[in-house]
Amino acid sequence: METKTKVNVAPSSDAGHYVEKAQQVVSLDEVNETFLVKGESELTTKNHTTLEMKDDCLITCQQVYNPFQKTFEKSRD
Amino acid sequence: MSQVRDEWLGRIFDCKTEVDKQGVEEGIKWLYKLSGLKEPLIIHVDSPLGCQYAAHMLKSVFGNQNQVRNQVRNQVENQVRNQVRNQVENQVRNQVGNQVRNQVGNQVGNQVRNQVWNQVGNQVRNQVWNQVENQVWNQVENQVRNQVWKENIKYESFSSYGNIWNYGWASFYDFFNRIGIFKHDGFEKFCKLIKSGVYDMIQLEGVCVYCGLPSEISRNNNGLHNVEKEAVVFKDGYKLHYVNGVYIKPELFQKLLDKEYTFTDFVSEENEEIKAACLSFMEEKWGSEYLYDFLSSNLLEVDTYVDKKDEKYMEGTTRGMNIGCYTLFKGSVEGIDLAFVRCYCPSTDRMFFLGVDPDNTNAKDSIASLYRVPRKLKDNIAYIQRQGERYSTVFNCEIELTKEETEDLVSLTGDAYFSLIKYEY
Numbered sequence: 001m002e003t004k005t006k007v008n009v010a011p012s013s014d015a016g017h018y019v020e021k022a023q024q025v026v027s028l029d030e031v032n033e034t035f036l037v038k039g040e041s042e043l044t045t046k047n048h049t050t051l052e053m054k055d056d057c058l059i060t061c062q063q064v065y066n067p068f069q070k071t072f073e074k075s076r077d
Numbered sequence: 078m079s080q081v082r083d084e085w086l087g088r089i090f091d092c093k094t095e096v097d098k099q100g101v102e103e104g105i106k107w108l109y110k111l112s113g114l115k116e117p118l119i120i121h122v123d124s125p126l127g128c129q130y131a132a133h134m135l136k137s138v139f140g141n142q143n144q145v146r147n148q149v150r151n152q153v154e155n156q157v158r159n160q161v162r163n164q165v166e167n168q169v170r171n172q173v174g175n176q177v178r179n180q181v182g183n184q185v186g187n188q189v190r191n192q193v194w195n196q197v198g199n200q201v202r203n204q205v206w207n208q209v210e211n212q213v214w215n216q217v218e219n220q221v222r223n224q225v226w227k228e229n230i231k232y233e234s235f236s237s238y239g240n241i242w243n244y245g246w247a248s249f250y251d252f253f254n255r256i257g258i259f260k261h262d263g264f265e266k267f268c269k270l271i272k273s274g275v276y277d278m279i280q281l282e283g284v285c286v287y288c289g290l291p292s293e294i295s296r297n298n299n300g301l302h303n304v305e306k307e308a309v310v311f312k313d314g315y316k317l318h319y320v321n322g323v324y325i326k327p328e329l330f331q332k333l334l335d336k337e338y339t340f341t342d343f344v345s346e347e348n349e350e351i352k353a354a355c356l357s358f359m360e361e362k363w364g365s366e367y368l369y370d371f372l373s374s375n376l377l378e379v380d381t382y383v384d385k386k387d388e389k390y391m392e393g394t395t396r397g398m399n400i401g402c403y404t405l406f407k408g409s410v411e412g413i414d415l416a417f418v419r420c421y422c423p424s425t426d427r428m429f430f431l432g433v434d435p436d437n438t439n440a441k442d443s444i445a446s447l448y449r450v451p452r453k454l455k456d457n458i459a460y461i462q463r464q465g466e467r468y469s470t471v472f473n474c475e476i477e478l479t480k481e482e483t484e485d486l487v488s489l490t491g492d493a494y495f496s497l498i499k500y501e502y
Contacts, residue, residue, distance in 0.1 A: 010467055014219075014324075014350065017467045028483045034451075036476055043464050046211060047299070047322065047350075048424040049393040049502040051464040055471045058454070062447045062466035063486070065432040067344070067415050075431070075447070075466040077350040 009035045009059045013077050015046040019059070028058075032074060035059040078252060082201045085248040086208060088272065089241055089290055096121070096274035096289035104270025105278070105285050108239060111263070112152040114145055117285040124288050124311030125221045125235065125277050131286045132233045132279045142281040149280050150237035157263040161250050164259040169193050201252050206245025212300040212322065213291075214242050214277075217309060220317055220324060233279045239270060239287070240277035247271060276311075297321065299425055304333075304362040320354035321427060333358050340375045341410055343430075349466065353422075353429045360428075372430075376408035376417065382440035382491070390500055394423035400501075405440040406430070418443040422465070424502045441491030448494055449486035451478055461494070463501045 007025040010017040010033060019025050023039030036058055043051040043059075062075035088094050102119050109117050122131050136142060169190060218235065225232045247268055253259060278287035293310035295303035300322025302308055307316035318330040325333075332338045333355060346352045360368045384401035394400055399421035406417045414435040421428055437443040448468055450458065457474040489497075 013466075014348075017464060028478060029480070032449075032484065032486065034483055037469070043467065043469060045464060045467075046215075047427075048422065048464045051462055051469060051500060051502055053462065053469050053471075055459075056476065057462075057469045057471045058451075058476055060449055060468045060470065060486070062431075062468065063449045063488075064349070064447065065416070065434045067413050067432060067435070072434075072449075076348045077466055 017045040094274045100273035120286045123313035124315035153238040168258045202249035205248045323354040376406040379405045380439045403440040403444045445491040445494035
């Protein structure tokens, strides 16, 4: 379990999504890119408005359906 | 303020700034001297990729020169940027604040001081920084890095100080310099260097390789963009395609341009941003009818759901009519069942077609199926927020999960999801 105070919570994304100003960011699942964020923080990225996160939260990644594999997989951007 | 901002932006985006080689050389020699380094051999090339090739060749001929980027960075920060910041802070934060404070009281004095600082920051530094660094420097650097790695050449870090990345902070202090708040010889020399048409440089011990600004740049509101040709062109022919700020490989761009991009290509593309860029390309280049035909030849519209957002949740969005409109499409390609839910980015209004399970029968459940949450916490959700393909979920309980519990993800029904979602960007 890795603990950081500022972290890219979308390592597979070309642009990344960054948690800033958090007390703590904990990586829970590197494959699915699930992170626990403690304290009030902001989520910033290139193509979207900054999201204010006022409470402790769990960051998860969108899952899309791959019709060829017939499985759900992490959305890529 | 707008004049200073526009001058800095125009320097790169007007694509008329020729390299003043003498000015760049004087500036680089000054940078090296400031950093306690011997005068370097200075090589001029015409693109950042050219900088990488030149540095690689020079190293193979002259030996392994060390990077001196950090030394230059430390000295410019200590002897220029921090000193300028202190001078401006003293003047704006203290003197301007004090003058107003003495006349109209503490509260107003503090307000004026902070307003001046924030306004120049927002209207000059942040706008220049965002457009130059985020839209151009970061994008081009990514592609140069990828290209160099692909060719198995060692990637040499570009400079911290001596490139267009510096336009943001330099424009901020340039405003205060022009209104007579401070004078600093080092700052003027540094500005002269980055105003000389230099795009970027690689600073090595004894050698510095630099390149000039692009000869062509095309943009729209989302960043680098051109559906006719390359969006960035350097003088040596290094050029890159972008659609809505998304890099498009030359082969894919040509396919789109030649109308050879097929529905199978679209379905096979794994990157949602690239898929969205391809749809946007077709709509802009060939029109809405072409895009409709492209999609409807393989997909049928099944159901639409509109989530009318409360006004407070529209803050930070485009406020466009597409926000909260979700449509389920179904079809098949090469005997494989397909289902997509169409949605629009609330921050940019870009259109996305996201793959969902063909078992879905309505748009509301389909869009909800993209959200996954650990099964253990499913019944304790306080609210959900979203930024692109990342969800932020707040719970009514402590978040304590084992590895297995973290990986055990489930989706919500459409009703449950839309009762919990707040801000979406």
